[in-house]
Amino acid sequence: MAPRDLPDLLDTLDPDASQVQRHLWLIALLDWMRGDRSSVGTTLERLQLLIERLENSAELRNRAQAWWLALLDGVDGTTLLADHGFAQRPVFLSEFINRLLQHVLPATPQTRDASELHSLLFPYDFDAAWLGRLDEETERRLAAALGLSAAGSRPWRAALEESIACCVSQICAIGYAPELRLRMDNSARQLTAYRELLVDFETLRRALEQRPLDTTALDQTVQAFKERLEACRQAAASVYTHLDEHGISVDVVFRLRQLRERVLRCRLLLDALLASDAVGTGKLLAQLTLAGQHNRSLRALIASNSSLLAAKVAERSAETGEHYITRNRAEYVDMLRQAAGGGALLSVTTLLKFALLGLGLSAFWGGFAAGLNYALCFVLVQLLHWTVATKQPAMTAPAMAAKLKDLQAPGAIEDFVDEVSHLVRSQVAAVIGNLALVVPCVLLLCGAYWWVAGHAPLSMEQAGYVLQSLTLFGPTLLFAAFTGVLLFASSIIAGWTENWFVLQRMDSALRYHPRISAVLGEARADRWATWLRHNISGLAANISLGFMLGLAPAFAAFFGLGLDVRHVTLSAGQLSAAAVTLGPDVLQLPLFWWCVVSIALVGVLNVAVSFFFAFRLALRAHSVTGVDRARVYRVIRARVRHAPLSFLWPPRETPAAKPLRHG
Numbered sequence: 001m002a003p004r005d006l007p008d009l010l011d012t013l014d015p016d017a018s019q020v021q022r023h024l025w026l027i028a029l030l031d032w033m034r035g036d037r038s039s040v041g042t043t044l045e046r047l048q049l050l051i052e053r054l055e056n057s058a059e060l061r062n063r064a065q066a067w068w069l070a071l072l073d074g075v076d077g078t079t080l081l082a083d084h085g086f087a088q089r090p091v092f093l094s095e096f097i098n099r100l101l102q103h104v105l106p107a108t109p110q111t112r113d114a115s116e117l118h119s120l121l122f123p124y125d126f127d128a129a130w131l132g133r134l135d136e137e138t139e140r141r142l143a144a145a146l147g148l149s150a151a152g153s154r155p156w157r158a159a160l161e162e163s164i165a166c167c168v169s170q171i172c173a174i175g176y177a178p179e180l181r182l183r184m185d186n187s188a189r190q191l192t193a194y195r196e197l198l199v200d201f202e203t204l205r206r207a208l209e210q211r212p213l214d215t216t217a218l219d220q221t222v223q224a225f226k227e228r229l230e231a232c233r234q235a236a237a238s239v240y241t242h243l244d245e246h247g248i249s250v251d252v253v254f255r256l257r258q259l260r261e262r263v264l265r266c267r268l269l270l271d272a273l274l275a276s277d278a279v280g281t282g283k284l285l286a287q288l289t290l291a292g293q294h295n296r297s298l299r300a301l302i303a304s305n306s307s308l309l310a311a312k313v314a315e316r317s318a319e320t321g322e323h324y325i326t327r328n329r330a331e332y333v334d335m336l337r338q339a340a341g342g343g344a345l346l347s348v349t350t351l352l353k354f355a356l357l358g359l360g361l362s363a364f365w366g367g368f369a370a371g372l373n374y375a376l377c378f379v380l381v382q383l384l385h386w387t388v389a390t391k392q393p394a395m396t397a398p399a400m401a402a403k404l405k406d407l408q409a410p411g412a413i414e415d416f417v418d419e420v421s422h423l424v425r426s427q428v429a430a431v432i433g434n435l436a437l438v439v440p441c442v443l444l445l446c447g448a449y450w451w452v453a454g455h456a457p458l459s460m461e462q463a464g465y466v467l468q469s470l471t472l473f474g475p476t477l478l479f480a481a482f483t484g485v486l487l488f489a490s491s492i493i494a495g496w497t498e499n500w501f502v503l504q505r506m507d508s509a510l511r512y513h514p515r516i517s518a519v520l521g522e523a524r525a526d527r528w529a530t531w532l533r534h535n536i537s538g539l540a541a542n543i544s545l546g547f548m549l550g551l552a553p554a555f556a557a558f559f560g561l562g563l564d565v566r567h568v569t570l571s572a573g574q575l576s577a578a579a580v581t582l583g584p585d586v587l588q589l590p591l592f593w594w595c596v597v598s599i600a601l602v603g604v605l606n607v608a609v610s611f612f613f614a615f616r617l618a619l620r621a622h623s624v625t626g627v628d629r630a631r632v633y634r635v636i637r638a639r640v641r642h643a644p645l646s647f648l649w650p651p652r653e654t655p656a657a658k659p660l661r662h663g
Contacts, residue, residue, distance in 0.1 A: 005032070006032060006046075006049065006050065006053070009025070009028060009029050009032060010053060010060060012025060013025065013060070013063055013064060013067055014063075014067070015063055015066035015067040015069075015070050016070075019074045019110065019112075020109055020110040022067065022070065022071055022074065023109035023110070023111075023117055023120070024109055026071070026121060027109065027120060027121060029050075030121055030122070030127075032046065033046045033047060033050070034124070034126060034127065034130070037124060037126040040126070040129050040130045040133055043126075043130045044130060044133060044134070044138075047134075047138065047142075048138070051138070051141050051142055051145055054145035054146075055141070055145060061145055064145065064146060065145075065146055065147035068146045068147065069147070069155070072155045072156065072159070073155070074112065075111075075112050075113070075114040075117060076112050076113060076114055077114045077155075077156075077159035077162075077163070078114075078159060078162050078163045078166055079113050079114050079115040079116075080114035080115045080117075080118050080288065081114075081159060081160060081163035081269055081288075082162075082163035082164075082166035082167050082170075082265070082269075083115055083166070084114075084115040084118060084288050084291060084292050084295075085261070085265075085288060085290075085291025085292050085294060085295045086170075086258060086261065086262070086265075086291075086295065087254070087258060087295070095254070095301060096298065096301060096302075099295070099296060099297070099298050099301060100298060102296055103296070103298070107119060107120055115292070118285075118288060118289070118292060119292050119296075122285070122289040122292070123293075125290075125293065127286075127289050128286045128287075128289040128290045128293075129286075131282045131283070131285045131286035131289060132282065132283055132286035133282075134281075134282030134283070136279050138282075139279050139280070139281055139282055140279065143281075157273060160269055160272055160273040161205060161208070161273065163269050164201065164266055164269045164270060164273065165201065165205075167262050167265050167266045167269065168197055168198060168201050168266065169198075170258075170262050171194065171197065171229075171232055171259055171262045171263060171266070172194045172195075172197060172198060174236075174255050174258060174259040174262070175191065175193075175194040175232060175235065175236060175259065176191065176194060177255060179249070179251065179252050179255060180236060180239050180252065180255060180256070180259075183238075183239040183242040183243070183252070184235055184236075184238050184239055184242075185238040185241065185242075190235035190238065191235070193228060193231035193232045193234075193235050194232055194235070196228055197225075197228045197229065197232055200221070200224050200225045200228045201225060203221050203224070203225075204218075204221045204222060204224075204225050207221045208273075222270070222274065225270070226267065226270075229263050229266055229267065230263075232259070232263060233259070233260060233263045236256055236259045236260065237256075239252065239256060240256070246502060246503060246505070247499045247500070247501075247502035247503025247504075248499055248503065249503055261291075268284060268287060269284075271284075272284045325419070325422050325423055325426050326422060326425060326426045326429060326650065327422050327650070328650050329650045329652070331650075332425065332426075332429055332649070332650045335387065335426060335429040335430055335433065336429050336432065336433040336436075337433070338385065338386045338387040338430075338433065339386070339387045339388075339389055339429065339430040339431070339432070339433025339434045339436075340433040340434070340436055340437045341381070341384060341385075341386035341387070341437075342381045342386040342387045342388045342389070342433070342434055342569075343433060343434035343435060343436060343437035343438035343441070343569060344437040344438070344441045345377055345380060345381055345384070345386065346377060346381075346388070346434065346438050346569050346570060346573060347437070347438045347441035347442045347445060347573050348377070348441075348445070349373055349374060349377040349570070349573075350438070350442055350570055350573030350574055350576075350577060351442065351445055351446070351449075351457055351573075351577065352373050353370055353373060353570075353574075354457055354458060354462065354574075354577065355457075356369045356370055356373060357462075363554045363557055363558070364551075364554050366554065367550045367551040367552075367553060367554030367555075368547075368550065368551060368554075369550070370549070370550035370551075371546050371547035371548070371549060371550025371551050372546070372547070372550070373546070373550070374545070374546030374547070374549050374550055375542060375543045375545075375546025375547055375550075376546070377546070378541075378542035378543070378545060378546050379539060379542045379543065379546075381542070382535070382538045382539070382542055387430055387433070387434075388430075388434065388569065389427065389430035389431040389433070389434045389568070389569065389603075389607075390431075390483075390484075390487055390567060390568060390569070390603075390606040390607060390610065413631060413632060413635050414635060416632065417632070417635045417636050417639050420636060420639075421639065421643075421646045421647050422650075424647045424648075425646070425647055425648060425649070425650060427607055428647070428648055431568065431569075431603050431607070434568070434569040434572075435568070435569065435572050435603075438569050438572055438573045438576070439572055439573070439576045442573045442576040442577050442580075443576055443579075443580060445457075446576075446577055446580040446581075447580070450580070456577075456580050456581040457577060457580075457581075458577050458578060458580070458581040459581070460581060460582070462578070462581070463577075463578035463579075463581035463582050464578075464582075466574050466575060466577070466578035467575075467578055467582075467589075467591050467592060467595055468591075469564075470566075470571055470574070470575055470595040470598055470599065471591055471594045471595050471598060472594045472595070472597050472598040472601070473594065475562075475564075476566055476598050476601075476602060477566075477598070477601055477602070477605060479563065479564045479565055479566040480566040480568075480601070480602040480605035480606055480609075481605045481609045482552075482563055482564075482565065482566075483549070483565045483566050483567055483602075483605075483606055483609075484605055484606050484607070484608065484609025484610040484612075484613075485609060485610075485613065486545065486548045486549060486552060486565065487545065487606060487609075487610035488609070488610045488613040488614050489544070489548065490540075490541045490542075490544045490545035490548065491541060491610075491614060492617075493540050493541065493544040494537045494538070494540045494541035494544070495537065496540075497536060497537065497540035498536050498537040498540070501532070501533070501536045502533075506529075506532070507529040507530070507532060507533040508529070510525055510528055510529040510532065511525055511526050511529035511530075512525075513525075549565050549567065552565060553565060566602045566606075567602075567606065568599060568602045568603035568606050571598075571599050571602055572599050575592075575595050575596070575599060579592070
């Protein structure tokens, strides 16, 4: 066990110790300095005590300087200064796996990698705090005690120069990567900055080596190098414009962030190189500590590199969601009509589900068949320009979140509450439209089946099971909330698929690929490309939602979770089919009416949960913060008191109608 007090630590300071013993000694010293990590001041006081011991003992100071030179000679400082905190691999997935392994596998102090050693020496946020608080006088005294003011400074300065050279080469490599080069504005001109960056750094290096030192020439070369770094960063930033127009790639965003951080690291290392007596080393180490901790975080990796994709998904959903919000009576009636058509088609899907259950398929294939049934129905609803009510909230939420950006403008709160009333009214119209036809259509289809087959589609056992599964006194509401999560997930899949379609330029490929044009003909290929560009999002949402509704219960059963789905329109259709089997007496059963209440709450949860998750994602994607929620809620409550019907029926005076989006 390592000694815990300073005298014992200093007694065991041995320049001739093995590499791993030197590293273990330094780990023990830092453990003594930080103590219980309760006070930065205490740690700085202990550092002062260490410096005083070194200053008061020539023999100890000589040992410490020899030990320091041995430490520098035994590790590769470039890996710390140039590479610490950066991805080891240039793509997102590989870096994710690497960080995951870092969390699972232990590290060893027997290493020449200064980056690995730094992670063992400074593993806490507390370390960045006390390193950042080091003042210039303390840094000068410590540098003098370790010999950094004389010959001992040469290895440190050489490591800084080599690290800057490494960062410069990495910046140029990223900038010249085809993923970025082909997306830059005026790439031929932009790439000049990367080509000249290497020349500027060599000029800077020669100016540093010149003796006697020409400070004026050095200042000019430093300024030129910094300006070239900024030009490289600006060239890379032009890629974001292309991504915004042509789709987001997580890997490209990952490379852009790496380039930006490399530029900042170059500036940091250059400041340390130009400083005298190692002034600023504490802040450099603090920055490296924070960078290393950030580089080990899986959550930070996902959040930083998927934020633009989330913004693009939210933006595309917002564009779609605008078409789902009704603002006048013409749009409201149109929404009722579209939802009624969707409800009529879902009545067929409801009875097909019972027919598939009668086949006695295994859990997986039964779920697959049910998912295929739902997916085909949802796609047909889209193609017929009808609507499924519960698919709307995940699309309308980003549209609402986007409007929160401008709440500081005069009258913005009232305008936002107007949009809330439009949204609620649209959802009510869609749910009413779905239920208004799914119930009578199921009754008609069951009656036709009875007339042909001589009995109801459902047996008495199946009808009883339906009532028991839909009753309020069961897990129905939990299943309804889970279904809301699936509805939200389908909107994410839709946005991601559309982004991928645009990023891969699939519409252009379908329109102009010679073989596709030869098979379809140029006119038909153009029509297919245009149609897919406008409908790929809806197809992805409908197909993914259908299969999730069908397969999620099967997979949950495999793991013993007992989860199921409850969709308001499908549940209403199932209850109607069960009522046909049980006959008019079902109206006298309390269980039936509890199921009716349950279905109403299922609709609320389907809509609310889906809207909630989509809204939260959109707020983050649009960077909406500081919303005065109390003020918004106050205006909404006032609207409910004075105009409650505005949430259910549009006002008479309205602007001209706009076409609605369907599916």
